[in-house]
Amino acid sequence: MHDIYAVAVADGSLREDAAQLVSLPQLERIRAAMAAPVQRVGLFCKAPEPTRGLYMWGGVGRGKSMLMDLLYDAVEAPKQRSHFHAFMQMVHAEMAIARKDGVSDAIAPVAAKLASEIRFLAFDEMQITDITDAMIVGRLFEGLFAAGVVIVTTSNRVPDDLYKNGLNRALFTPFIGLIKDRMVVHSLDSDVDYRQGRLAGTPTFFTPVNAAARAQIDDVWTALTGGQDSPLTLTVQGRSVVIPRFHNGAGRVDFFALCGALLGPADYLAVADALRVLVLEDIPLLSRQNFNEAKRFVTLIDALYEARVRLIWSAAAIPEMLYVEGEGTFEFERTASRLREMQSDDWAAG
Numbered sequence: 001m002h003d004i005y006a007v008a009v010a011d012g013s014l015r016e017d018a019a020q021l022v023s024l025p026q027l028e029r030i031r032a033a034m035a036a037p038v039q040r041v042g043l044f045c046k047a048p049e050p051t052r053g054l055y056m057w058g059g060v061g062r063g064k065s066m067l068m069d070l071l072y073d074a075v076e077a078p079k080q081r082s083h084f085h086a087f088m089q090m091v092h093a094e095m096a097i098a099r100k101d102g103v104s105d106a107i108a109p110v111a112a113k114l115a116s117e118i119r120f121l122a123f124d125e126m127q128i129t130d131i132t133d134a135m136i137v138g139r140l141f142e143g144l145f146a147a148g149v150v151i152v153t154t155s156n157r158v159p160d161d162l163y164k165n166g167l168n169r170a171l172f173t174p175f176i177g178l179i180k181d182r183m184v185v186h187s188l189d190s191d192v193d194y195r196q197g198r199l200a201g202t203p204t205f206f207t208p209v210n211a212a213a214r215a216q217i218d219d220v221w222t223a224l225t226g227g228q229d230s231p232l233t234l235t236v237q238g239r240s241v242v243i244p245r246f247h248n249g250a251g252r253v254d255f256f257a258l259c260g261a262l263l264g265p266a267d268y269l270a271v272a273d274a275l276r277v278l279v280l281e282d283i284p285l286l287s288r289q290n291f292n293e294a295k296r297f298v299t300l301i302d303a304l305y306e307a308r309v310r311l312i313w314s315a316a317a318i319p320e321m322l323y324v325e326g327e328g329t330f331e332f333e334r335t336a337s338r339l340r341e342m343q344s345d346d347w348a349a350g
Contacts, residue, residue: 053151058188064154111143138175249276272307283315288326
């Protein structure tokens with residue numbers, strides 16, 4: 001992995017980072033294990049020690065996903081990579097199929113199917129926000145680990161903070177112990193937020209909403225995602241919250257898709273938890289005519305602000321002129337102030 005990283009630094013696609021260099025031995029450990037032939041255990045042979053996976057955590061934009069991509073490309077074994085929320089969406093779909101077959105335990109066949117198809121599983125942004133996922137993930141991973149699947153994941157949280165303050169969290173804590181036992185917990189301690197670097201000096205607010213604004217947002221989106229994106233569906237208390245365009249922690253959605261739908265604080269907290277950058281387009285003038293949408297917008301901005309999610313947005317007017325008449329104009333002053341604060345280059349890193 002050192003050679004692969006060095007080539008990327010030499011051709012200018014990466015900038016050498018001390019914390020990333022410290023992480024490379026962990027990547028090489030897994031790459032080498034995946035390259036080794038699968039050992040068949042005979043009658044009198046001791047089973048080899050299972051390869052421990054990797055739980056790589058740290059601040060946003062530090063290069064966790066990039067390092068995992070390097071490892072994923074280097075692994076030559078049956079493999080799968082996805083965002084954690086997309087992975088759990090797939091698990092729920094497979095469990096629904098299993099239940100139609102009348103099985104009493106829908107998790108076991110899903111784990112068995114995955115283990116029959118892959119030896120290496122990688123996913124981004126591990127975070128648990130839904131009680132259903134919290135109850136499923138421990139038993140699912142237990143089955144995958146038992147089958148010898150090696151799992152690598154990134155997260156913005158240390159394992160002990162997963163599902164923090166969640167409903168019935170005591171039922172989830174054994175899974176944290178499983179992570180520590182079957183995965184190496186590694187902190188990526190870089191001082192540099194490379195994602196913010198891609199946005200430094202770039203406008204994050206566009207008005208009015210017109211073709212020029214959309215073209216500029218397209219340019220920002222391409223810089224963030226390389227032109228790659230796919231839908232992300234979050235499950236929140238049985239509801240589906242869809243981010244139509246998503247890639248590597250960045251989401252892009254129209255105002256009415258997010259604030260015109262019947263969503264509430266839990267949904268917006270889940271969005272803020274899943275994203276590090278949100279591109280929110282076509283915010284209209286707000287008033288008593290669209291009061292419900294305005295209230296949801298205020299709730300959304302509060303969630304993004306508290307989670308320090310970078311906001312890139314287009315609107316019909318500057319923050320102070322978005323909501324100037326009707327009930328709630330006084331309360332909106334705080335939202336306008338937050339929107340101004342969120343435009344600074346160094347805000348999300350603060």
